[in-house]
Amino acid sequence: MNGAAEFHYRLPMRAGGFRPGSHPGSSFGAGQEFAMHGRLFDYPDPRRLDLRASLRAARSEWLVRVHLQRAAVPVQVIVDVSASMHFGTRQTKLQVAADFVEALGYSAFRVGDQLGMLAFDTHARDDLFMPARYGRGVGNLLATKLRETTSDAAGNGSLAGLRRAASTLAGRQALVFLVSDFHWPLVELPTVLDLLVHACVVPMVVWDSAEIAPPSGGLLLAVNDAESAGQRTLWLRDSVRERWCEAVARRRAELSKLFGVRGTQPFYVESAFDPEAMSRYFLEAIA
Incomplete structure (x- = not known):
């Protein structure tokens, strides 16, 4: 990426925790958002005395203004580094994911949030793990680690690795970006998402343009399966092209349905990461 890209993200709920930040929080503290009046005895801060409210109070007691403190949000990114993520025409899907992580790091730093990373292929990649830090x-x-990594082995599924990575964040409140091409069976994905029920999960579907539509020229196409390393030759008849497009549309519908029941929608990245589109995604999600 040329220069430091930045996008703006927001949470659909109030952030918990007491670490000061830029997100609307649910804890009382030194903020600007008025929450309620409280007794001076309970909130001993004379600087926030409200004389008018104290005079109007039914009971003769001093009242202070209690505000909600803006809080920081721990941000975690879970990246699929399996064999299929190393496919790409102009750049690999893993390099696109690295571009996103680089932009995420700058964006999180600008608003005072900590950023951590977990990765998986056929198993959890402990060598790419980094706890959240500011x-x-x-x-x-993190982006450099992703650009330099290789998949340990070709495999036909990544769900076991994702489950182990997600279990690290189970029960925590955080903003979690799940970055993958989702080229593996989705039937058990809801059980993994149940581990992240306390987090705000943003699914990022990274696809290459060569995966979305069949090539326009030529009738014979040599195909390599990035996950299983299998090879075959396809005769690109009109029916094959139609099934190709139908399969892409069907997977989009499956992902939309799976995440839609959890109150979110996937963010699609095709060949390159667009920070402005990411900002619009969050604005539309909380509108």
Whole structure:
């Protein structure tokens, strides 16, 4: 990426925790958003005395203004680094994911959030794990690790690795980006998402343009399965082209239905990451 890309993200709920940040929080503290009046005895801060409210109070007692504190949100990104993510025409899907993580690191730093990363292929990639931390160069470091990584082995599924990675975040409140091409069976994905029920999960579907539509020229197409390493030759008849497009549309519908019942929709990335589109996604999600 040329320069530091940035996008703006928001949560659909109030953030918990007491670490000051830029997101609307649910904890009382030194904020600007008025929450209620409280007794000075319970909230001993004379600087927030409200004389008018105290005079109008039914009971003779001093009242202070209690505000909600803006809070920081821990941000986690779970990245699929399986064999299929190493496919791409102009750049691999994993490189696109790295571009996103780099932009996410800069965006999180700008608003005071910590960023951590987990990764998986056929199993959880502990070598790519980094706990959430705050710093200007965190996104660059994580992006570099992704660009330099290789898949341990070809495999036909990544759900077991995702389950182990997600279990690390079970029960935590966080903003979680799940980055994958989702080229594996989705039947058990809801059980994995149940582990992240306390988090706000943003599914990012990274596809390459060559996967979405069949090539326009030529009738014979040599195909390599990135997951299983199998090879075959396809005769691109009109019926094959139709089934290709139908399969893409069907997978889009499956992903929309699966995440839709959980109150979110996938964000699709095709060949390159667009930070402005990511900002619009969050604006539309909470509108």
